[in-house]
Amino acid sequence: MREASASNPASSVRSSTRPAIRIDKWLWAARFFKTRALASRACDLGRIEVNGARVKPAREIRAGDRLHLQNESGIFELDVLAVSTVRGPAAQAQALYRETDSGREARNRLAAERKALEQFAPLPERRPSKRDRRRIIQFRGRA
Numbered sequence: 001m002r003e004a005s006a007s008n009p010a011s012s013v014r015s016s017t018r019p020a021i022r023i024d025k026w027l028w029a030a031r032f033f034k035t036r037a038l039a040s041r042a043c044d045l046g047r048i049e050v051n052g053a054r055v056k057p058a059r060e061i062r063a064g065d066r067l068h069l070q071n072e073s074g075i076f077e078l079d080v081l082a083v084s085t086v087r088g089p090a091a092q093a094q095a096l097y098r099e100t101d102s103g104r105e106a107r108n109r110l111a112a113e114r115k116a117l118e119q120f121a122p123l124p125e126r127r128p129s130k131r132d133r134r135r136i137i138q139f140r141g142r143a
Contacts, residue, residue, distance in 0.1 A: 020060035021083040023048060029084045031093040032071055042071060067097070074110060077103025 021029075027039035027048070040057040042048055048055055049068040061067075067078045078097040087093070128136060 018062045018064070019083050020062045021085055022057065023050065023055055023059045023061045024057040025085055026061050026080070026083055026096070027069070029087045029093065030096045031087065031090060032069060032073075032076070042069070047071070066100075068103075074107045075103070076107065 024036050024039040024043060027033050027042070028036045033039040033042065039048075043055055043057040043059075046054045047070040050059060050061060050065050052066075052068075061080060061083065063080050063082055065080045067076070067080060069076050069078070077100045079100060080097055082096050084092075084096055
């Protein structure tokens with residue numbers, strides 16, 4: 001039975017010569033998330049897509065894959081250039097990927113919109129008093 005599966009051409013396609021790594025490890029090594037747990041959580045929440053499909057944290061990623069990810073910094077569209085299991089300095093992490101032009105333009109456009117909206121949200125005149133804090137907590141539904 002083993003010999004029959006070894007001769008199966010589909011099994012040879014799965015064992016590609018390109019190195020692969022779990023996506024949560026790569027996102028951590030590329031410094032998109034501070035911990036692997038946060039990267040795994042983003043995958044579970046559907047914020048990471050590889051080649052147009054949502055992925056789980058154990059999905060292997062290879063050089064040449066296209067990533068679409070969302071984190072607290074914004075929405076990124078990347079091409080994977082290399083894989084690494086170690087989290088190195090920022091310059092080394094940036095060598096692992098290349099951001100697409102369309103992704104960079106969209107992220108800059110969203111940042112400009114966010115900055116424009118800040119003009120219409122006035123800053124509070126003072127810090128909230130104890131009474132104000134209690135009202136805020138009550139409004140949020142925590143108490």
